[in-house]
Amino acid sequence: MATPVVTTSSGPSRTAPAGRRPAARLAGRRAWVVFVVPFAIPFVLFYLAPIGYAIVQSFLRTERSGGIFGQARTVFTGFDQYAAVFADPVFLQGIGRMLLFGVVQVPIMLALALGLALLLDAGVSRFKRFFRIAYFLPYGIPGVIAALMWGFLYSPQLSPIVDLFDAIGPRPDFLGAGTILWSIANIVTWTYTGYNMLIIFAALQAVPPEVSEAAYMDGAGAWRIAWSIKIPLVRPALILTAVFSIIGTLQLFTEPIVLRAISTNVTSGYTPNLLAFTIASGNNYPLAAATSVVLALGTFVLSFGFFRFAQRKGWS
Amino acid sequence: MSPTPWRRRLLATLTVAPLVALAACSGGGGGDGGGAAAGCEPSDGPVELTFTSWVPGVEEAVALWNEQNPNVQVRAESVPAGNAGTYSNLFNALQANTAPDLSQVEYDSLSSFRLQNGLVDIAACAGVTDAQSQFVDWTWSQVQLGDEGVYAVPQDTGPMALFYRKDLFDAAGIPAPTTWEEYYQAAVALKAANPEARITHFPQQDANWFTGLLWQNRAGLFDIEGDTLSVTVDSPQSRQVAEYWQRMIDEQLVATNLQGFSTELYSAWNTGTVATWVSAAWGYSTIRDNAPDTAGQWAVAPMPQWEAGGASAGNWGGSTTAVFSGTEHPYEAAQFALWLNTDPASLEILNAEGGLFPAATAGQDLPALSSGVDFYGGQPIFDVFTEASGQVDTDFTWGPTMTDTYTALSDGFTAALNGQGTLSDALGAAQASSLDALRAQGIQVEG
Numbered sequence: 001m002a003t004p005v006v007t008t009s010s011g012p013s014r015t016a017p018a019g020r021r022p023a024a025r026l027a028g029r030r031a032w033v034v035f036v037v038p039f040a041i042p043f044v045l046f047y048l049a050p051i052g053y054a055i056v057q058s059f060l061r062t063e064r065s066g067g068i069f070g071q072a073r074t075v076f077t078g079f080d081q082y083a084a085v086f087a088d089p090v091f092l093q094g095i096g097r098m099l100l101f102g103v104v105q106v107p108i109m110l111a112l113a114l115g116l117a118l119l120l121d122a123g124v125s126r127f128k129r130f131f132r133i134a135y136f137l138p139y140g141i142p143g144v145i146a147a148l149m150w151g152f153l154y155s156p157q158l159s160p161i162v163d164l165f166d167a168i169g170p171r172p173d174f175l176g177a178g179t180i181l182w183s184i185a186n187i188v189t190w191t192y193t194g195y196n197m198l199i200i201f202a203a204l205q206a207v208p209p210e211v212s213e214a215a216y217m218d219g220a221g222a223w224r225i226a227w228s229i230k231i232p233l234v235r236p237a238l239i240l241t242a243v244f245s246i247i248g249t250l251q252l253f254t255e256p257i258v259l260r261a262i263s264t265n266v267t268s269g270y271t272p273n274l275l276a277f278t279i280a281s282g283n284n285y286p287l288a289a290a291t292s293v294v295l296a297l298g299t300f301v302l303s304f305g306f307f308r309f310a311q312r313k314g315w316s
Numbered sequence: 317m318s319p320t321p322w323r324r325r326l327l328a329t330l331t332v333a334p335l336v337a338l339a340a341c342s343g344g345g346g347g348d349g350g351g352a353a354a355g356c357e358p359s360d361g362p363v364e365l366t367f368t369s370w371v372p373g374v375e376e377a378v379a380l381w382n383e384q385n386p387n388v389q390v391r392a393e394s395v396p397a398g399n400a401g402t403y404s405n406l407f408n409a410l411q412a413n414t415a416p417d418l419s420q421v422e423y424d425s426l427s428s429f430r431l432q433n434g435l436v437d438i439a440a441c442a443g444v445t446d447a448q449s450q451f452v453d454w455t456w457s458q459v460q461l462g463d464e465g466v467y468a469v470p471q472d473t474g475p476m477a478l479f480y481r482k483d484l485f486d487a488a489g490i491p492a493p494t495t496w497e498e499y500y501q502a503a504v505a506l507k508a509a510n511p512e513a514r515i516t517h518f519p520q521q522d523a524n525w526f527t528g529l530l531w532q533n534r535a536g537l538f539d540i541e542g543d544t545l546s547v548t549v550d551s552p553q554s555r556q557v558a559e560y561w562q563r564m565i566d567e568q569l570v571a572t573n574l575q576g577f578s579t580e581l582y583s584a585w586n587t588g589t590v591a592t593w594v595s596a597a598w599g600y601s602t603i604r605d606n607a608p609d610t611a612g613q614w615a616v617a618p619m620p621q622w623e624a625g626g627a628s629a630g631n632w633g634g635s636t637t638a639v640f641s642g643t644e645h646p647y648e649a650a651q652f653a654l655w656l657n658t659d660p661a662s663l664e665i666l667n668a669e670g671g672l673f674p675a676a677t678a679g680q681d682l683p684a685l686s687s688g689v690d691f692y693g694g695q696p697i698f699d700v701f702t703e704a705s706g707q708v709d710t711d712f713t714w715g716p717t718m719t720d721t722y723t724a725l726s727d728g729f730t731a732a733l734n735g736q737g738t739l740s741d742a743l744g745a746a747q748a749s750s751l752d753a754l755r756a757q758g759i760q761v762e763g
Contacts, residue, residue: 062756064757067543068716072757072758090727156580157583177736262578262580263573264521264573264574264730265730265733269727282723284720284753
């Protein structure tokens with residue numbers, strides 16, 4: 001995810017406080033290079049350059065002369081590929097599917113994460129460290145492994161869960177056309193709840209204990225303290241996790257591509273990211289690039305839009 | 317604090333330099349046309365070749381070659397199956413000029429690799445055109461790609477037949493179906509005997525299985541006449557196949573929730589709820605290895621026919637050994653490809669280790685391919701496949717953008733399996749998608 005970018009972008013200019021002697025000041029001023037270069041080189045090489053390359057590609061088109069297998073060359077084509085992206089019903093359906101997914105899954109996951117963080121912070125548990133690690137553990141499991149594992153739990157033939165439901169009521173179909181999206185949502189929630197909990201928990205740790213104590217002295221109960229004191233104070237962390245989650249939703253890829261091996265209901269353009277991958281597999285790099293750029297811009301607009309919205313509402 | 321000019325210059329350099337480098341790389345991507353080898357001369361001195369393949373045990377055949385040819389050493393690299401990511405990697409490697417000298421490529425993808433300037437025409441290399449007589453007819457027309465060139469050496473084939481649970485058929489009193497109509501009747505009878513039972517599964521991802529069925533009905537997907545390419549995915553012949561299977565889906569005679577090659581399917585085989593598989597010669601090991609509980613209960617019959625008394629078979633899969641355009645040693649690469657797929661010792665290794673059903677006619681006489689197979693009750697099943705191999709239509713042509721054709725078919729299958737469309741719709745969508753994909757590659761098409 002985008003964590004490293006966010007955490008490192010604010011640092012460099014504050015590294016050198018103004019020194020007394022001119023030489024020291026100069027050395028101090030140069031020191032930022034040492035700090036910035038190790039970050040800047042990979043950032044440019046593996047982040048900015050590929051993005052730039054994708055943008056260039058997205059304005060090209062393949063032309064061929066001399067028969068079917070003749071000479072190919074790429075020519076500038078303006079915004080044609082972008083027009084094709086927006087004219088593609090599969091892309092639009094994929095975006096719609098992800099929006100539906102995000103509207104349902106993100107609030108559920110963040111509510112869970114907030115609840116768990118508050119529980120840990122309230123200190124009712126004697127095994128705080130254990131639970132903190134236990135909740136976070138799913139995030140440490142590679143996405144492919146997690147999806148494979150859940151695939152077995154969803155499988156109609158192999159799953160103990162399906163058998164259990166079967167014994168007490170109607171047999172569920174976790175891989176059906178109407179349910180697969182929510183089966184994916186379940187995996188994502190399982191994976192990222194602990195991660196988001198940790199961010200919120202860290203913010204809760206920063207809440208001065210005297211504030212809670214004062215509220216307690218004024219007669220507020222634990223619920224009241226959580227609702228009126230703690231949650232308002234960790235709003236910035238909530239906003240941050242929401243933005244990360246929106247980005248993650250639009251980039252959904254691993255879970256659908258893994259579940260595709262066992263479900264007949266994940267199409268090649270099920271998520272926009274999967275669609276870009278499919279197009280690139282077909283050697284149509286310009287269209288794949290345009291799709292990626294549109295997806296990136298969409299993600300940018302949505303996450304920053306949410307950020308601005310939250311700011312205007314005075315949430316952060 | 318505002319950046320000094322020096323800083324600004326540094327930042328600008330850091331930002332722009334990689335872009336310039338990348339742009340320089342992409343500028344050279346045009347390639348040299350069809351990769352035609354005007355001449356094909358032996359190289360001086362020792363040669364090293366790289367070769368990627370996903371045939372299990374291919375390293376052993378390569379080791380034998382290396383022993384016999386100290387001056388041409390081949391380094392074999394084992395990779396996942398083509399459509400499981402290797403083709404994408406190879407296409408990217410071709411763009412970056414880091415592709416291997418040779419690779420395993422399936423018949424249906426040869427045209428796509430040629431379109432991306434990936435293949436060397438090895439017709440001019442010594443011994444290549446003379447080798448034609450050593451291979452099953454249709455495999456040679458597959459590697460010629462509709463012109464005079466030779467773009468790969470056939471390796472193995474996947475002539476199709478019917479794997480069926482003889483015990484279940486016997487119990488229900490059904491003989492092995494010889495026509496598709498009888499196959500339908502068998503599906504009805506099996507379901508009547510056991511409401512849970514389905515005659516087969518309709519896999520959503522295995523679009524190339526479906527094209528094998530189309531191949532049997534002579535429903536060619538593409539047609540190349542000189543410089544004109546036409547798309548014929550949606551044709552009366554393909555519609556006939558689609559409508560037949562649509563009826564099987566509509567009447568719930570086939571399992572619609574099982575993906576091919578999935579643990580779920582294997583579980584259904586083991587429990588006997590899926591009773592047949594119309595599959596290729598290489599499928600014998602898929603069943604043997606994944607449905608061990610059913611040993612001795614399967615048998616193989618020829619593929620059901622569209623007309624009583626017909627003799628037509630489809631083909632599913634099968635590979636070639638292709639020489640890639642980046643190679644500096646096309647002659648040695650071609651010699652290795654020929655040896656790998658015609659030398660009796662090599663064929664025996666590839667069959668014993670990799671289970672390949674050889675494209676070389678000599679390979680079909682291997683002892684392992686003429687004796688009975690225990691798992692199939694001692695039936696000499698490869699006799700059926702050898703016969704089927706001779707019944708495969710030689711004119712079937714793949715398009716150069718098969719990935720898109722397959723993708724559209726698979727996506728259409730999803731809709732059909734959910735009752736939100738039909739298999740005929742899938743054909744229509746694949747037709748349109750193929751046309752789009754070809755135009756995106758700058759090809760003039762009709763269809």
